[in-house]
Amino acid sequence: MIHRVKWPVNAVLIAIAIAPPTLPGGPAPESNRAGRDGWSLQPLVPPKVPGNAPGTSPIDAFILDRLKAGGLNPPSPANRQTLIRRLSFDLLGLPPTPKQTADFIADLRPDAYERLVDAMLASPHYGERWARHWMDVARYGESDGFERDGFRPNAWRYRDWLIDAFNADMPYDEFARMQIAGDVLRPGDAQGVIATGFLVCGAYDEVGQKQQSAAMRAVVRQDEMEDLVGTTTQTFLALTANCARCHDHKFDPIPQAEYYRLVSSLAGVQHGDRDITGEPLKHAAEDRAAAIQVRIDLLTQQVAAVAVLNPVAKAEIEQLNIEIGQIRSQQGRARATRTYAVVPGPVGPTHVLRRGNPAQEAERVTPGGVAAVPGVAADFGLSDSASDRDRRMKLAKWLSDERNPLFARVIVNRLWQYHFGRGIVETANDFGFNGGRPSHPELLDWLATELIARHWSLKQIQRLIVCSATYRQSSELNAEAARIDPDNRLLWRQSPRRLEAESLRDTMLSVAGELDPRIGGPGYEDFHTFTHNTQFYEPRDFVGGTFNRRSVYRTWVRSGRNPLLDVFDCPDPSTRAPRRALTITPLQALALMNDSFVLRMSDRFAQRLQREAGPELDRQVTLAYQLAFARAPDAEEVAASQRIVGRDGLPALCRVLFNCNEFAYVD
Amino acid sequence: MTDSQSTAVDRRGFLKWSARGLGAVALASLLHRDALAETDDRGALPTLPHFAPRATRAIQIVACGGLSQVDSFDYKPELIQRHGQSLGGGAKPDVFFGQVGLLRRSDWAFKPRGQSGTWISDLFPNIAGSADELTLIRSMVADTSNHTPATFQQNSGFRLNGFPVLGSWLSYGLGSESENLPAFVVIPDARELPPGGSINWTSGFLPARHQGVTFRASGRAIDNLVPAQAIPVQAELDARELLGVLNRRHLLRHHEEDALAARVRSYELAARMQLAVPEVTDLEGESEATREAYGIGQAPTHDFGRGCLLARRLLERGVRFVQLFSGGALGSPRINWDGHEDVKANHGQEAARIDQPIAALLRDLRQRGMLDDTLILFTTEFGRTPFTQSGANTVGAGRDHNQYGFTNWMAGAGLRHGFSYGQTDEVGWKSAVDPVTWPDFHATVLNLLGLDHKRLTFYHSGIRRRITNVSGQVIGPILA
Secondary structure (H helix, E strand, C coil), X not given: CCCCCCCCCHHHCCCECCCCCXXXXXXXXXXXXXXXCCHHHCCCCCCCCCCCCCCXXXXXXXXXXXXXXCCCCCCCECCHHHHHHHHHHHHHCCCCCHHHHHHHHHCCCCCHHHHHHHHHHCCHHHHHHXXXXXXXXXXCCCECCCCCCCECCCCHHHHHHHHHHHHCCCCHHHHHHHHHHHHHHCCCCHHHHHHCHHHHCCCCCHHHHHCCCHHHHHHHHHHHHHHHHHHHHHHHHCCCHHHHCCCCCXXXXXXXXXXXXXXXXCCCEEEEEEECCXXXXXXXXXXXXXXXXXHHHHHHHHHHHHHHHCCCCHHHHHHHHHHHHHHHHHHHHHHCCEEEEEEECCCCCEXXXXXXXXXXXXXXXXXXXXXXXXXXXXXXXXXXXXXXXXXXXXXXXXXXXXXXXXXXXXXXXHHHHHHHCCCCCCCCCCCCCCCCCCCCHHHHHHHHHHXXXXXXXXXXXXXXXXXXXXXXXXXXXCHHHHHHCCCCCCCCCCCCEECCHHHHHHHHHHHCCCCECCCCCCCECCEEEEEECEEEEEECCCCCHHHHECHHHECCCCCCCCHHHHHCXXXXXXXXXXXXXXXXXXXXXXXXXXXXXXXXXXXXXHHHHHHHHCCCHHHHHHHHHHHHHCCCCCHHHHHHHHHHHHHHCHHHHHHHHHHCHHHHEEC | CCXXXXXXXXXXXXXXXXXXHHHHHHHHHHCCCCHHHCCCCCCCCCCCCCCCCCCCEEEEEEECCCXXXXXXXXXXXXXXHCCCCCCCCCCCCCCCCCCCCXXXXXXXXXXXXXXXXEEEECCCHHHXXXXXXXXXXXXECCCCCCHHHHHHHHHHXXXXXXXXXXXXXXXXXXXXXXXXXXXXXEECCCCCCCCCHHHHHCCCCCCHHXXXXXXXXXXXXXXXXXXXXXXXXXHXXXXXXXXXXXXXXXXXXXXXXXXXXXXXXXXXXXXHHHHHHHHHHCHHHCCHHHHHHCCCCCCCCHHHHHHHHHHHHHHHCCCCEEEEEECCCCCCCCCCXXXXXXXXXXXXXXXXXXXXXHHHHXXXXXXXXXXXXXXXXXXXXXXXXXXXXXXXXXXXXXXXXXXXXXXXXXXXXXXCCCEEECEECCCXXXXXXXXXXXXXXXXXXXXXXXXXXXXXXXXXXXXXXXXXXXXXXXXXXXXX
């Protein structure tokens, strides 16, 4: 198919994601809004598993049922090297090592795959991968945004809390409650305070909150409440309650008054650092600070050495000094016994505001939830003078009650989305009238009831998903199936997926043998920061050490985004990203061909090959393919690769491998 | 090789077939079935524009920090007469810093200009020379007098972080006319980025390819255009050749999967961009007379002159929307229009940087016939108070923020030229006749570009979002 291609798109730039939902089959709803009869507001009833395929897992039974009905064939399995690469990226966000791949292919035990799954679910890198997904939803950032974009040196503890919670398989209902009200549910436990970072990790308009005009301050506060209510209800319930700020929700059964009941529930939430001195901290910050000191000493020696050898090497010394400064900052942050979290503030009466305008107060409301959600009482039984403590505790319980059918449905849908590239419901943050309809409603409910039966263990649900034949099937394009179901909504194959920005960077580090695998601690600061009233963050590509940690440990300031990650669709930390956009652009090609980080990793990758494969070129080439693609090269590839190495050196080959489709895509 | 090679038996026939049908099928599976998500050759949504556009491209010049309307484009004789008096009226004005001094006349004389007799002050003597090209909107109102939320509102229609800006919406809706250049280019002030930095050109929840690409008017134009380490030409060619071979083999194993083929093409486009960007940013090819007209080579117009000339060259080559910032970060010393302390010194300094280049741009576009299908926008996030920011009984030198009344102007395609729309009250404090909101302004800009603001939408978290949120009225009287 030949297109006349113009930049920047057409087939060239493919935007999947976030687009308006489409319904597989079924007539369009006749009404232009949903009442309480909306599909997602129905109580959770364990669905009957189709029994027409004995011996298959329930997940596969649901999928096969629809495939058959659609005239499609059951899936064919992927081969083992494809499987281990897919599983490793999905669960850990990192590629398998050549040894892991070889061991798995050679493992003839019948449960070899399940053993691999269990090992990966137990890896500490699992939490890093899944925390990053959650950070997208939580609009996680480490600076204020708006005019001043002030730095939040103690925001990282919430990110670490997420990583630990995923690694420990914290029951999901507890995971949710901690993020809304951990400080009041677990008095005396620093982790409870840290968890509330969820509510306040969005942007904060410091200038607006401090301006002279009380009327304008009130508007800023109401904007902030809209963000809080929106993030909370979308994240846990896929309800867009924020749409009811100015009027009743136009599409879903959420009256304006209920929006303000939610505002009332969160009315005590203020931003700030909280002191956690004396409370037991899970991570020994001192250890980390000590390790950082070792690095500072090393760099200081380097500075001295450079100065002696070559007194004019000013640029190099400056670079080292900048890095020392950055690391010192991290050291201070590791030692600080503070965390950016909810600071409970005074709560007064909450009013409904006509047209959302703080100057037009209507009736008073008490804290509460959304009455259209069945199974749980929307009235929290609190007066309008209730404490912040009681408000958030009740809200946390209302959200996470197992009788609230949205709560379980929403999270299993997110898990599914991150394993298949698309949820059973395409709009992970919106299960309302405007959102998508489930492609497999019974499967969604089966997963939700299973999650509750398994005591809210996310890892157990993921284990069910990745062990299914549906997940393990090949990604091969089948012309007949593509004609019948071009969207692959029935899952007749796994969709090939491009690595996310962070995985792409982490994989280059890993393949080059440069990845610093330490878990947790203050993030690396890949920018030079200066203040000119506003705080500025100028991106810098610092070399080595702490800057070679996984991208999840980046310090995610709002105006200082990393250009390499940015260009690969890393979301704006100021906006909720329930599903990332996925684009293909020439700017990505320029970045992967020319960026200083990529070129440096190509050099290091080459050095590693020489180190580990010895002097023989064909062994170097073989190891290169095993590391980059989890497979050996064929004869033609060896010949072509040896040719370029002979002409342009080993780094030239490494650079090409980083740019290959096979490197960037997972089958 | 992977075991998918077993399918190679019938590859030739398969590919022949796929060239006819499967490619399109698979493409449809990757793009969304909803028509709005599919794009045509220009990267535009296929149903767009909604109607015949009056303009096909635009430049927006942003005066960062708050340009004083009563010192520039909003002539108020009564302010001269009432100099030194208090504003009077009811409650004390609710201004950002809370200090309300006495009314102050402008330090610049106003004169009727051109055949239209449009009143413009001597703050912009060169722009005033093109008064008959301009369409003033003198009754702008914003929702806030806080810089950053107001700047966000100017750019995206919303006071908050994270919403797509005008340029992103145009990139999403109309794509680029160029094969080699992005749809949306931002040229920041050479001194510094505006407050909020790259947040000001975010694509928000639109796909990342719609965010503004920053071009520097001097030095290295864009990042990563050339390798960070020097690579010999032959080695670069070798690398591309091997990459092509490996990707081609991978593509065959994957039955010409469209996303993979698209990625291969993106490398070809990148190579074309590597040629196009140095060409468009090379201002040395312009005549000496042109460079001089834009003020290049002379302080204080050099930087902005380069920006304006670059903007013209980008538009000529098919870029859809160029945003030029006049002014950087807030704070002291002032390098933007935020004249709290001394409007005369501050505005004098800033206007001297941009007046000649903007006038040159208007003339140049007119001479080249480009003003017939190009829209020029000159905007500021809010205006300034007609009274000074000082003690209650004094006439100070600075003015505070004013969200209630300020002036933007447009020029170019589809407009009534030499026309002034809307009025503030007799001293220029609040909009009094035909107030225009940012959603009205954005709706009008989209209309001029052939877009219905109510139909240019993108689904995000429960809402089909649009730049005008729930309001927006096209300003009919300013259209030609």
